[in-house]
Amino acid sequence: xxxxxxxxxxxxxxxxxxxxxxxxxxxLAYIGGIVLGWIYARALIKSTGLWGGPAPVTLLQFDDFxxxxxxxxxxGGRTGYVLFYNLPFFIQHPxxxxxxxxxxxxxxxxxxxxxxAVILFxxxxxxxxxxxxxxxxxxxxxxxxxxxxxxxxxxxxWGRPADSSVPWAMVFPNGGPLPRHPSQLYEAALEGIVLFxxxxxxxxxxxxxxxxxxxxxxxxxxxxxxxxxxxFREPDPQLGFLWGGLxxxxxLSVPMIIAGAVLIVVAWRRQPPQQRPN
Numbered sequence: 001x002x003x004x005x006x007x008x009x010x011x012x013x014x015x016x017x018x019x020x021x022x023x024x025x026x027x028l029a030y031i032g033g034i035v036l037g038w039i040y041a042r043a044l045i046k047s048t049g050l051w052g053g054p055a056p057v058t059l060l061q062f063d064d065f066x067x068x069x070x071x072x073x074x075x076g077g078r079t080g081y082v083l084f085y086n087l088p089f090f091i092q093h094p095x096x097x098x099x100x101x102x103x104x105x106x107x108x109x110x111x112x113x114x115x116x117a118v119i120l121f122x123x124x125x126x127x128x129x130x131x132x133x134x135x136x137x138x139x140x141x142x143x144x145x146x147x148x149x150x151x152x153x154x155x156x157x158w159g160r161p162a163d164s165s166v167p168w169a170m171v172f173p174n175g176g177p178l179p180r181h182p183s184q185l186y187e188a189a190l191e192g193i194v195l196f197x198x199x200x201x202x203x204x205x206x207x208x209x210x211x212x213x214x215x216x217x218x219x220x221x222x223x224x225x226x227x228x229x230x231x232f233r234e235p236d237p238q239l240g241f242l243w244g245g246l247x248x249x250x251x252l253s254v255p256m257i258i259a260g261a262v263l264i265v266v267a268w269r270r271q272p273p274q275q276r277p278n
Contacts, residue, residue, distance in 0.1 A: 008170045011153040029150035030073075033143025038066055040139045044203065052209045056131045065121050069136060072117030073110045074100070080109010084248060085236055107144070107226075108252040114140075130211035130267070137218035138199050144222075145192025152184035159183030159232045175234075183233040190225035212267035220260025223253040 016023040041062055045055040057065075081104045082090045082097055090097050118136060122129045151157045155172045159181025162169035169179035198221060199207075199214055207213045230249045235241055239248050 006168050006170050008155065008172050010173060011155075013154050025153045026147075026150040029146040030143070033146045034066065034070055036146075037139030037142045038062075040142065041135050044135060044138060044208070050203060050206070050208045052206075055208075056128050057135060061125060061127065062135065064125075065117075065132070068117040068121045069114055072113035072115075074113070076113015076116065077105035077107070077110030080106030080112065084109065084252065086238055089238065108249075108256075111256075128211060130215060131208075134208055134211060134214040137215050138203060140218060140222075141192050141196035141199065145188050145196070148184045148188035148192060152182065152188070157184055158234055159186070160234050180234070181232040183229060186232055187225070187229040190229055191222060195221055195225060210267045210270055212263045212270075216260045216263025216267055218260070219256045220264065223256035223260060226250075226253045226256075 011025070013024050013026070014022045015025045015028050042059055044050060045057060045059055045062060048054055078097070078100060084106055086104065114136060115133075118132050119129055121127070122132055155174055158170075158172045158175045160183070161178040162181050166179075166181060168182065170182050171177065171179050195218070199218060202214060202217060207217070227250050230247045230253075233247070233249070235247045241247060242251065
């Protein structure tokens with residue numbers, strides 16, 4: 001047991017309550033991520049210098065896309081959790097699949113839902129899939145950061161037991177008596193702050209002129225960040241450790257790293273477009 005630990009700041013998972021209506025921090029994280037991401041995406045689209053001319057997606061088109069990606073994230077996230085993390089339970093209790101307020105979302109499923117939304121929207125509106133994917137993933141770390149903070153507030157997805165070399169270890173209310181890594185904060189830093197910073201720097205250096213480069217970088221770097229975070233995060237109790245001590249989060253992230261690397265190579269081999277007139 002660590003010599004020093006930090007007391008977990010107990011939060012009320014309900015942020016706002018008006019009569020029978022309760023708004024949870026987790027819901028606010030989703031809403032805040034979408035709204036802030038929308039604002040940042042609009043700023044990227046407006047900046048013609050980042051694209052070498054007018055962006056291939058208009059502001060009005062992206063505004064319409066917000067509903068599509070929101071539905072994709074929610075449906076994909078829930079479907080991914082059901083299939084990847086708790087399928088036997090939901091087979092026995094199918095009605096609970098629709099009880100989203102009880103929690104249970106998968107990033108990997110949400111990402112696949114987001115990919116489906118991008119592809120379908122681009123086909124309907126004759127837009128370049130990779131460029132819309134670049135915009136969408138450029139703003140993705142904002143939602144990831146807020147979502148991990150909500151996990152921390154809810155005292156969920158906590159870390160593995162820590163030793164005496166981790167003075168910031170915490171005893172989580174529903175995590176047993178052992179001090180644990182605040183892995184939600186580790187993931188908020190890696191998947192949120194670090195990933196956003198890397199992509200933002202790449203964008204300032206002209207990455208949007210190579211369609212697919214930001215998309216591939218997001219996928220690969222997120223996969224690496226998630227695997228690192230999983231070394232500190234307690235596995236889901238219904239799954240535990242899988243092959244060779246790996247977790248489900250690690251296994252699902254490996255294909256992301258491979259796919260991201262392929263996209264990066266393909267995007268880098270393309271010649272950036274010539275400066276387009278405004």
